[in-house]
Amino acid sequence: MAKVELIGIGKVYEGDVRAVENANITVEDREFVVLVGPSGCGKSTTLRMIAGLEDITEGELLIDGERMNDVPPKDRNIAMVFQNYALYPHMSVYENMAFGLKIKKVPKAEIDKRVNEAAKILDIEKFLDRKPRALSGGQRQRVAVGRAIVRNPKVFLFDEPLSNLDAKLRVQMRAELSDLHLRLNATMIYVTHDQVEAMTMADKIVVMKDGWIQQIGSPLHLYNQPANKFVAGFIGSPPMNFLTLKVAESGGIVLRSEDYEIHPIGAHTEALTPYVGKEIFFGIRPEDLSFTEKSNAKNAIPGKITVVEPLGADTHLWINAGTQPMVVRTEPNRLFKVGDEVKFEAKMEKAQFFDRETELSLMKVED
Numbered sequence: 001m002a003k004v005e006l007i008g009i010g011k012v013y014e015g016d017v018r019a020v021e022n023a024n025i026t027v028e029d030r031e032f033v034v035l036v037g038p039s040g041c042g043k044s045t046t047l048r049m050i051a052g053l054e055d056i057t058e059g060e061l062l063i064d065g066e067r068m069n070d071v072p073p074k075d076r077n078i079a080m081v082f083q084n085y086a087l088y089p090h091m092s093v094y095e096n097m098a099f100g101l102k103i104k105k106v107p108k109a110e111i112d113k114r115v116n117e118a119a120k121i122l123d124i125e126k127f128l129d130r131k132p133r134a135l136s137g138g139q140r141q142r143v144a145v146g147r148a149i150v151r152n153p154k155v156f157l158f159d160e161p162l163s164n165l166d167a168k169l170r171v172q173m174r175a176e177l178s179d180l181h182l183r184l185n186a187t188m189i190y191v192t193h194d195q196v197e198a199m200t201m202a203d204k205i206v207v208m209k210d211g212w213i214q215q216i217g218s219p220l221h222l223y224n225q226p227a228n229k230f231v232a233g234f235i236g237s238p239p240m241n242f243l244t245l246k247v248a249e250s251g252g253i254v255l256r257s258e259d260y261e262i263h264p265i266g267a268h269t270e271a272l273t274p275y276v277g278k279e280i281f282f283g284i285r286p287e288d289l290s291f292t293e294k295s296n297a298k299n300a301i302p303g304k305i306t307v308v309e310p311l312g313a314d315t316h317l318w319i320n321a322g323t324q325p326m327v328v329r330t331e332p333n334r335l336f337k338v339g340d341e342v343k344f345e346a347k348m349e350k351a352q353f354f355d356r357e358t359e360l361s362l363m364k365v366e367d
Helices: 043-051 093-103 108-122 137-149 167-184 195-201 219-224 229-234 267-275
Strands: 004-013 017-027 032-036 058-063 078-081 155-159 187-192 204-209 212-217 241-249 253-256 279-284 289-291 300-310 315-321 324-330 341-346 352-355
Touching (some): 004 043, 017 058, 137 167, 204 229, 212 219, 229 241, 229 279, 267 352, 300 324
Parallel strands (some): 155 187
Antiparallel strands (some): 004 017, 004 058, 241 253, 241 279, 279 352, 289 341, 300 315, 300 341, 315 324
16 A cells, blocks of 8 residues: 655645645555544645645645655545545446546456455445435445445545435444455545544544644544643543633642632642643543532532433533533433532543643643
8 A cells, every 4th residue: 555644735725825734744554544623624625635636835745755746636546535425427336436447448357356346345236237326325435435446546535425424324334434444454544524433433633723733643642642722622522621720829739710629630730830820721521520429529520500411321411610611421320400509520630731822731742
């Protein structure tokens, strides 16, 4: 397969509209990398520059060490799977999958072999004679993936391929694409706005915002060591809670609101000492808060329940901690109701802290 390198890649549109800024990404051979971020963050533009569908304004794109900036898309040996499938409606499934090979004048016997092998991998052999309109959304997406597989490309590119599918089918297709990656042993670059897709599929995640890369790392690395408040809030569902608290010194470092105190531990103290007298963002994930009835619980956050969301395996509680909203993930074995006054104790070993101005993490983030 192939190694893909983006070195200082930038994209500037007419009117000095900067869509991507100084993107530095290395996709190792056979790696599954996911570009994730909100709409308009530059992830699809980055993918299209790799494909050759957008010109590169700044920087260099290398595939297996060869500069690709000016190489036409058809000569990059890359296959792309689009959000809208992009199938020819008048052609059968077989014809759609074979079309690119026919254009390249691949012998018919080789075309038959490749199409049938791909159809078998994707379990669409019985649909080869059908037109796209006779297929479900999931089946059409398999055809689009099959069309990419038959080309034996160096790199597979996926541009939000599951966004048109219903929730249940998205879960199924996520598993199928992950399995496909292992079976093909292929280099894959995948774009999505859905952080759950990124967390469940990626070897490595690239988080983007406003054209800039915020952080690159494995799913668990980004989850446990976010570089800034944006990454911390974007990765994880429900997202991390952020409370604005003041750092004080009272026989040790404490974080204060009008209604409660939080007592940092270990390395937290060293990171927070320069912020004495200032406000910081205290981050804690919904699953790292546990209900307590202790009157003297050390790191308990009091609040009033405003919304109860029973989800079967767990329950999400939306509470107001003073004037600050937060969400708690709890087991469904206790019946909470709107209006209840409650206290939730924070697991301080899981806490995160962020500068109020820069929003960068105050904790040491390893590469």
